[in-house]
Amino acid sequence: MSCEKMEGRILGYLNGRLNESERLEVEKHLASCAPCSVRVHEFRAVSGLLDELPVIEPSPEFDLRARARVAAEPVKESWWAWLRVSPRVAFAASMLLLAAVWMGYYQRPQQVQLPWNNPVEADAQMMQDLPVLEDHDVLSNFEPLKDLPGKADDDSDNVQQQQQQQQQQQM
Amino acid sequence: MVRTDVQLMLDVKAGDEASFELLLQRYRTPLVNFLFRMVRNREQAEDLAQEVFLRVYRAREDYVPSAKFTTWLFRIATNLALNSMRDTRYQKLEVSIDAPVTVDAEDGDERPLDVAEKHPNIEQHLVEDVRVKMIRHAINKLPEKQRAAVLLHKYQELDYTEIAKILSCSESALKSLLFRAYEALRVELAPLVAHR
Numbered sequence: 001m002s003c004e005k006m007e008g009r010i011l012g013y014l015n016g017r018l019n020e021s022e023r024l025e026v027e028k029h030l031a032s033c034a035p036c037s038v039r040v041h042e043f044r045a046v047s048g049l050l051d052e053l054p055v056i057e058p059s060p061e062f063d064l065r066a067r068a069r070v071a072a073e074p075v076k077e078s079w080w081a082w083l084r085v086s087p088r089v090a091f092a093a094s095m096l097l098l099a100a101v102w103m104g105y106y107q108r109p110q111q112v113q114l115p116w117n118n119p120v121e122a123d124a125q126m127m128q129d130l131p132v133l134e135d136h137d138v139l140s141n142f143e144p145l146k147d148l149p150g151k152a153d154d155d156s157d158n159v160q161q162q163q164q165q166q167q168q169q170q171m
Numbered sequence: 172m173v174r175t176d177v178q179l180m181l182d183v184k185a186g187d188e189a190s191f192e193l194l195l196q197r198y199r200t201p202l203v204n205f206l207f208r209m210v211r212n213r214e215q216a217e218d219l220a221q222e223v224f225l226r227v228y229r230a231r232e233d234y235v236p237s238a239k240f241t242t243w244l245f246r247i248a249t250n251l252a253l254n255s256m257r258d259t260r261y262q263k264l265e266v267s268i269d270a271p272v273t274v275d276a277e278d279g280d281e282r283p284l285d286v287a288e289k290h291p292n293i294e295q296h297l298v299e300d301v302r303v304k305m306i307r308h309a310i311n312k313l314p315e316k317q318r319a320a321v322l323l324h325k326y327q328e329l330d331y332t333e334i335a336k337i338l339s340c341s342e343s344a345l346k347s348l349l350f351r352a353y354e355a356l357r358v359e360l361a362p363l364v365a366h367r
């Protein structure tokens with residue numbers, strides 16, 4: 001091994017960071033090269049001198065100031081961060097969402113599912129649903145409702161009406 | 172069980188302020204010492220160390236444990252130190268670097284005596300001899316990047332891969348930096364080296 005290649009290995013050798021084959025190569029070179037041997041000895045001495053530097057202790061104000069500077073940081077007002085740091089807000093929001101979904105799901109069958117084939121029966125059902133429906137403008141202009149004689153809450157009336165209509169069509 | 176740096180940082184990210192305090196306690200002394208040896212001014216070193224912690228705290232939301240925590244921490248510290256040393260505000264402190272070393276002429280790396288008197292280790296400060304001042308002076312004379320390499324390698328016991336990442340250089344460039352630094356140190360400290 002060359003002296004040049006030793007440059008990248010001396011510190012690793014001193015710190016025991018070389019693998020077995022690298023270490024043996026270095027030792028073989030040192031056995032036959034006086035300048036490198038001197039260098040290794042002196043680098044070891046330098047390393048020892050660096051160990052003599054005392055460690056200083058941070059001042060008592062250090063922690064106080066570090067904490068104060070961190071505490072002075074503005075809180076990030078991101079929506080997700082807000083939910084994350086406030087479990088109660090997150091809980092309230094999820095309950096609100098759950099309630100909205102539940103109400104929407106519960107109301108939908110009454111408004112949408114009208115599997116009536118008989119128009120009269122469908123209209124009667126529509127009248128019963130009036131308190132649930134909210135869009136009064138639409139309902140007041142709803143043509144089929146105007147033709148109804150009154151609130152049809154008796155199925156026998158409907159049957160009689162149907163029979164009358166059928167008789168009129170036959171005549 | 173002791174939590175790792177990465178675990179503590181992830182806890183800070185999740186909003187746990189107490190974990191940040193633990194990181195502060197774990198790294199305050201290594202950081203202040205590293206920065207003190209870099210910038211040679213104690214007050215400035217403490218100010219920079221606080222800045223390092225502040226930046227770690229600010230980055231908590233985006234923290235991803237891709238590199239070792241110490242690599243990240245000392246990369247921030249090294250960059251802050253190098254920047255501040257180029258800052259004109261502190262230029263005056265570096266004027267005396269090449270002045271001969273004497274016991275009472277220091278490079279501005281000691282606090283005024285009235286502050287030192289309050290320090291519990293006052294005796295240690297007073298008996299700090301020419302020897303230690305010579306070692307400090309030799310480190311101070313190293314070019315910035317060599318100095319950072321020596322300090323990270325010698326005192327933080329980081330491996331070559333980590334130090335290379337901190338200094339943004341290749342591992343072979345780092346080995347070259349360290350070699351040249353030790354060459355300079357053995358010349359500068361020749362009188363002390365000869366007696367070891």
Ligand SMILES: [Zn+2]
Nearest residue numbers: 002003033036
């Ligand atoms: Zn050689």
